[in-house]
Amino acid sequence: MNAKKRQLTVAVTGLNAIDSPGPGVAVIRGIRDCADWDVRIIGLSYESLEPGIYMEGVCDKVYQIPYPAAGTEAIFNRIEYIHEKESIDVLIPNFDAELYNFIKLSPKLEEIGIHTFLPTTAQFEARDKINLFEFGKKHGFYVPKQVVIYSVSELPKVAEELGYPLVVKGKFYDAIIAQTLEQAQKAFHKLSAKWGTPIIVQEFINGTEINVAALGDGKGGTISAVPMRKMYITDKGKAWAGITLEDDRFLEMARKFCKATKWRGGYELEIMLSIDGKPYIMEVNPRFPAWIYLTVGAGQNQPAALVKMAMGHDVKPYDKYAIGKLFIRYSWDLITDIEDFQKISAFGEY
Amino acid sequence: MKLNKNLAVSETGFIFNPTSGDSFTANEIGTEIINLMKESKSIADIKTALLDKYDVEGNQLEKDVDDFMVLLRDNNLIQYER
Known part of the structure; x- marks a missing residue:
């Protein structure tokens, strides 16, 4: 007889799986792939045409939430309403622009039983592109x-x-x-x-762009880091295909970043490997990238590991991943009915 | 000179460089040269082996193998031993 699996409800933003995609759908796929729980996914959307709202097997229920500009109080009130109905265990915000509000709200969310796994405001601001040069100088990274x-x-x-x-x-x-x-x-x-x-x-740094998706435990440790090179880039500069790489320099950079910042949560290092072989940090994105499902495919399920840490469990750092694993994004025309569109646009729930 | 140690080369001549993410397809003779390099054969030995096997002028083979080495080097697939 199998032991009954833990029931878990996870709320996720970033359902805009469009040509400049948010990471939400990829994060949800990772969480769903983990066999440790029976998960119910609550999608949190900003607009009525975010594809993740309607995609089969992605969200169990979707609620619209106010834009970040509405302020923390409006967002908290809406999340509290959703929580009363859904009993959210973990909330994963996936947009840069909403993170500031959710970081500020995280103690209040914790009080009502919603766990997050986010960096502190100080960590969030230190890697801001305005402060990146100072950050690099302080911690010994190559930065332009x-x-x-x-x-x-x-x-x-x-x-x-x-x-x-x-x-x-x-x-x-x-x-x-x-x-x-x-x-x-x-x-x-x-x-x-x-x-x-x-x-x-x-x-201007000329070279090869490499991206690293990583997860910090908030104590200076790196739970996971997977480097990827974009193989096909859209006119918006987004990866449409990419491949995992074997290069310890990039893993070392991720470890050094986590150690220096005690980063808590997912992040992405955008690195430019200059022609003379120096790895420059070009940007640090304070959340999972849209290609995060490649880490799952390569054997390091970062979204699931984040959920476990948010729930207070210790997670062992991953020590290997598949090299030469590719992702190729694709477009898909999803057919739905006006009634479905009406539900989310008129009532804010689907 | 020798092939980069982590290079993946299939029997059909598909080459994957896991450090850069680059992939290449070599033709039949290119694949043969790479496979001989994987066996740690020296370039001189490879040239001799090819000269024995194929009907080709020594000068022509010398030039073709050297050109191929330049191609491998330009694509960061080999390193020179010091």
Whole structure:
């Protein structure tokens, strides 16, 4: 006779499995693949057309939640309402923009019985791209030189210092490579209009982009780290196919990052391996990447390990993964009915 | 010079470099050369073996093998022993 499995309810955001995908569906697949529990998945969506709402075998129930701009109180009230109905055990936010609110809310969520496994506000801010250069200097990582500017008039001096080409980056997203001062100025105006200031002006590093999906235990340990190289990149810069690599340098970087920050939760290191072989950290994304299911395929189920740690269990670090494992993303036209769309758009529940 | 130690080479000549994620397909003779390199044969021994096996001028074979080595080197598949 088999022992009865533990019932678990996990709420997950990031159901936008579109051409610039959120990680939610991949996180859910990982959790569902774990045989240690009978899981009920509660999807948390922001918009009515997020594909993960309607995909077969992904969410058992979906609730719409307010945008991060609505503030922590509105979000907490909505989560509390959902919790009364669903008894959520673990909540996994998957968007950069919502993390700040959920980190702030995590003690209150814990009080009502919802576990999270998130970094602290200080950890979250230290790896912010605005602070990345200082972070790298402090902990001995290669990071591109960068200057944070608030006015276009600062550009000529900064450009002289960094040389061309240089990279002009928005506060939250987007990066434009500029070969001349005119191009850099144009990029500044475009990005500041879209994302506001400051703007980050960064040294251009030529090389091969490598990404590492990793999971920190919050005490300085690394539970899992899997490096991947993008094999096919969309016009939005997103991986459409990728392959796991064997290179201890990248695993060592992940271990060093966890040790230095005591990172709690999932994260992604974006690394540029320069032509002369130096691994530069270009960005640290404070949550699982959209390709996280590749870690499951390669033998390290990071989403399931995160759930276990959120539930207070000790998780042994993984020590091996399959090298040369590929993921290839695909598009799929899902057919649904207007009634289904109506449920989520009119009532906020599906 | 020798093949990078973690290189995966299939019998059909498919080469996977797990450090870079790059993959390549070698033709029949390329596969043969790589398999001989996997057996730790020196380049001189490989040239001799190919010269015995195929109807080819020595100079031509010398040039073709050297070109192939350059190709392997440019794609980070071999390393030179110091």
